[in-house]
Amino acid sequence: xxNIGFIGLGNMGxxxxxxxxxxxxxxxxxxxxxxxxxxxxxxxxxxxxxxxELTENSDLIITMLPDGKAVLKxxxxxxxxxKSSQILIDCSTIDVKTSLTVQKNAQKINIDTLDAPVSGGVxxxxxxxxxxxxxxxxxxxxxxxxxxxxxxxxxxxxxTYGAGQSAKICNNMLxxxxxxxxxxxxxxxxxxxxxxxxxxxxxSTSSGSCWAINTYCPVKGVGPxxxxxxxxxxxxxxxxxxxxxxxxxxAINQTKSKNYFGLKTFSKYDNLxxxxxxxxxxxxVINE
Ligand code: NAD
Numbered sequence: 001x002x003n004i005g006f007i008g009l010g011n012m013g014x015x016x017x018x019x020x021x022x023x024x025x026x027x028x029x030x031x032x033x034x035x036x037x038x039x040x041x042x043x044x045x046x047x048x049x050x051x052x053e054l055t056e057n058s059d060l061i062i063t064m065l066p067d068g069k070a071v072l073k074x075x076x077x078x079x080x081x082x083k084s085s086q087i088l089i090d091c092s093t094i095d096v097k098t099s100l101t102v103q104k105n106a107q108k109i110n111i112d113t114l115d116a117p118v119s120g121g122v123x124x125x126x127x128x129x130x131x132x133x134x135x136x137x138x139x140x141x142x143x144x145x146x147x148x149x150x151x152x153x154x155x156x157x158x159x160t161y162g163a164g165q166s167a168k169i170c171n172n173m174l175x176x177x178x179x180x181x182x183x184x185x186x187x188x189x190x191x192x193x194x195x196x197x198x199x200x201x202x203x204s205t206s207s208g209s210c211w212a213i214n215t216y217c218p219v220k221g222v223g224p225x226x227x228x229x230x231x232x233x234x235x236x237x238x239x240x241x242x243x244x245x246x247x248x249x250x251a252i253n254q255t256k257s258k259n260y261f262g263l264k265t266f267s268k269y270d271n272l273x274x275x276x277x278x279x280x281x282x283x284x285v286i287n288e
Contacts, residue, residue, distance in 0.1 A: 005058030013064035015125035068098035135163035183286025218283035227281035239278035
């Protein structure tokens with residue numbers, strides 16, 4: 001399996017495709033924005049004219065697209081050209097319902113599929129250290145595990161089709177909520193007159209420690225370098241986190257899950273997007 005089709009070569013897809021190409025896979029790329037190829041040509045990534053050309057020349061196809069609408073559109077077209085020996089993997093973060101729909105459509109023509117959304121951001125994509133949350137058949141995963149090992153440091157088989165997307169929604173809802181809680185803890189510490197560097201030292205090594213403190217501290221000048229030190233630019237946008245929280249809210253309603261923080265968290269991010277702050281890194285939520 002040497003010919004990989006890669007669709008969606010934006011912030012995340014670019015690094016993932018480059019890492020595969022550096023490991024001797026032939027990458028056939030397609031993106032609506034042809035400018036992405038200016039940077040990719042030096043990595044031996046072939047620019048395909050259209051999805052037909054890409055599908056006909058690839059053994060396996062990965063999509064890394066903004067949302068469920070884009071995935072539905074692209075997979076519908078791919079399936080008109082695909083053959084039963086091919087494998088389709090969607091790494092985008094999308095709603096479970098669309099993920100199940102596109103995978104079922106593929107399986108009707110005997111094409112193996114996986115949903116494999118990621119965590120780890122643009123740095124993880126560039127450095128090949130993503131975590132993959134995977135839904136689908138374990139045997140299919142075993143057949144393509146080499147690809148996940150190149151693009152990431154950990155691949156977790158979460159269960160059957162759609163389970164990867166379900167796990168991703170739970171993770172991001174938790175992350176978005178903890179980011180707000182971390183901001184509140186530092187706010188209280190500041191108002192109590194604490195030195196915030198000392199507070200960081202305590203929190204990052206005590207029972208309150210979490211990823212949002214230890215590696216992505218949202219307070220400017222405190223902790224390791226993060227988007228807060230760059231005026232909240234770069235990183236993972238508030239708009240994308242808002243999209244993921246919207247998926248979580250839909251899932252909460254569909255499953256009638258008990259939820260308090262997730263819904264409160266969504267309303268905070270919703271406010272930020274509605275007031276034109278969607279382009280800032282999501283850790284900017286502490287300033288809301
Ligand atoms: P992005 O907007 O940078 O890239 C998406 C790419 O898809 C763009 O280059 C766009 O031109 C292309 N595209 C859109 N519609 C297309 C179509 N119909 N056909 C072909 N190409 C099309 O987004 P991103 O940051 O790379 O995120 C991609 C996915 O990964 C999203 O689902 C996002 O939620 C998820 N994700 C992102 C991050 C992050 O830190 N950016 C982290 C984890 C997961």
